[in-house]
Amino acid sequence: LLPPPLPPSRSSSLSAVGKKASYSIALLEGDGIGPEISAATVSVLETVATAAGFGLSFTPALIGGAAIDAVQDPYPPATHAACEAADSILLACIGGYKWDSNPRDMRPETGLLAMRSRLGLFANLRPAKVLPQLIEASTLKREVVEGVDIMVVRELTGDVYFGEPKGIDVIDGERVGYNNMIYKESEIKRIARVAGNVASKRTGKLCSVDKANVLDVSQLWKDVTTDIMEEEFPAVDLSHMYVDNAAMQLIRWPKQFDTIVTGNIFGDILSDEASMLVGSLGMLPSASIGEPGGPGVFEPCHGSAPDIAGENKANPLAMILSAAMMLKYDLGRDEEAKMIEDAVEAVLDGGFRTADIKSDGDGCELLGCKEMGDKVSEMITSMVKA
Ligand SMILES: NC(=O)C1=CN([C@@H]2O[C@H](COP(=O)(O)OP(=O)(O)OC[C@H]3O[C@@H](n4cnc5c(N)ncnc54)[C@H](O)[C@@H]3O)[C@@H](O)[C@H]2O)C=CC1
Ligand SMILES: CC(C)CC(=O)C(=O)O
Ligand SMILES: [Mg+2]
Numbered sequence: 001l002l003p004p005p006l007p008p009s010r011s012s013s014l015s016a017v018g019k020k021a022s023y024s025i026a027l028l029e030g031d032g033i034g035p036e037i038s039a040a041t042v043s044v045l046e047t048v049a050t051a052a053g054f055g056l057s058f059t060p061a062l063i064g065g066a067a068i069d070a071v072q073d074p075y076p077p078a079t080h081a082a083c084e085a086a087d088s089i090l091l092a093c094i095g096g097y098k099w100d101s102n103p104r105d106m107r108p109e110t111g112l113l114a115m116r117s118r119l120g121l122f123a124n125l126r127p128a129k130v131l132p133q134l135i136e137a138s139t140l141k142r143e144v145v146e147g148v149d150i151m152v153v154r155e156l157t158g159d160v161y162f163g164e165p166k167g168i169d170v171i172d173g174e175r176v177g178y179n180n181m182i183y184k185e186s187e188i189k190r191i192a193r194v195a196g197n198v199a200s201k202r203t204g205k206l207c208s209v210d211k212a213n214v215l216d217v218s219q220l221w222k223d224v225t226t227d228i229m230e231e232e233f234p235a236v237d238l239s240h241m242y243v244d245n246a247a248m249q250l251i252r253w254p255k256q257f258d259t260i261v262t263g264n265i266f267g268d269i270l271s272d273e274a275s276m277l278v279g280s281l282g283m284l285p286s287a288s289i290g291e292p293g294g295p296g297v298f299e300p301c302h303g304s305a306p307d308i309a310g311e312n313k314a315n316p317l318a319m320i321l322s323a324a325m326m327l328k329y330d331l332g333r334d335e336e337a338k339m340i341e342d343a344v345e346a347v348l349d350g351g352f353r354t355a356d357i358k359s360d361g362d363g364c365e366l367l368g369c370k371e372m373g374d375k376v377s378e379m380i381t382s383m384v385k386a
Contacts, residue, residue, distance in 0.1 A: 047381060075114040090299075125286060289329065
């Protein structure tokens with residue numbers, strides 16, 4: 001399930017000094033289904049740590065709506081300090097109806113953006129790999145999705161999500177809303193290098209997605225990406241696609257893609273779209289990384305799913321698989337990451353499904369969020385004993 005190794009990062013520095021006997025994890029449960037999927041994920045991680053004989057300590061910290069309610073700040077200083085002090089950061093999801101009409105600085109999403117920016121997590125890797133067990137869970141035809149294995153490399157700290165100026169002003173007697181889609185050359189170069197490394201370790205095929213036919217910022221994106229690939233990754237087979245076409249091609253024939261590199265907003269949208277190839281947004285993990293040395297944030301691609309929050313219906317596998325990415329990329333624990341991946345596949349092989357990945361007449365057993373976490377833990381324990 002996991003993507004190939006990342007470019008030099010925290011994991012490579014850790015492997016140089018050897019594995020640690022115990023790790024501290026900042027745990028950001030956030031909002032909505034966050035506490036439910038976090039509980040399931042923590043219990044899986046504790047099972048893995050016990051089986052492998054290393055220690056894990058979790059430091060809970062507030063983010064998003066929960067932090068607004070508690071301390072009137074969606075990314076409080078204490079949370080930033082806990083993140084910086086940790087070996088790695090596990091995040092569930094933020095957001096909810098309750099905070100939707102708050103002023104922008106008091107919205108959960110502002111906290112998430114602040115965390116990504118302040119921790120310098122400019123690269124978000126979102127693997128969308130179709131598992132054979134879940135082909136029927138996709139709304140697309142078997143022949144379209146079977147064998148799909150895509151890695152979206154999304155720029156995470158720039159673009160229209162961060163650009164200035166922004167706001168809603170009254171101009172000539174009416175309200176005008178505006179944001180600025182902006183990228184510096186240096187920001188494009190560093191994400192292009194991550195994508196070049198990732199693509200090189202996969203099939204060598206990289207598609208850069210932009211809107212250069214209309215947007216100047218996209219023309220710069222295209223030019224800089226082309227230069228970086230020509231100069232530093234000559235073996236990478238680079239193509240370019242406009243984002244509207246990419247959205248269509250992802251559904252028409254997704255197997256044409258291997259690695260996709262794109263800006264923050266296009267990557268946000270295209271990765272949610274790619275989740276439907278896999279079967280559910282509840283299956284898509286992600287890794288947010290920055291320069292070597294700092295902790296990454298490992299988080300599902302989905303949001304807080306307020307429509308099912310508190311009902312024990314959420315699929316915890318996206319967060320559990322994000323925890324596997326954390327073990328591999330931040331903690332240098334490849335074997336233990338694989339334990340989780342294998343256990344997830346074995347549970348799916350065993351015919352267990354949460355509601356989002358269950359199809360009519362599939363003969364599978366419907367599980368709640370907690371029960372799915374328990375099944376993965378049980379599977380790890382029985383695989384270790386075998
Ligand atoms: N990284 C994050 O924390 C993100 C937060 N959000 C926030 O989440 C809130 C809800 O946003 P939506 O647009 O509804 O997106 P969403 O991703 O929360 O939900 C979209 C749909 O997918 C379903 N879904 C999502 N995760 C699931 C899971 N693990 N298991 C089963 N079903 C799942 C939901 O029930 C819903 O029907 C908003 O406040 C939004 O800003 C949205 C995206 C990312
Ligand atoms: C909630 C937004 C800040 C971001 C988002 O949708 C995402 O990162 O997937
Ligand atoms: Mg999103």
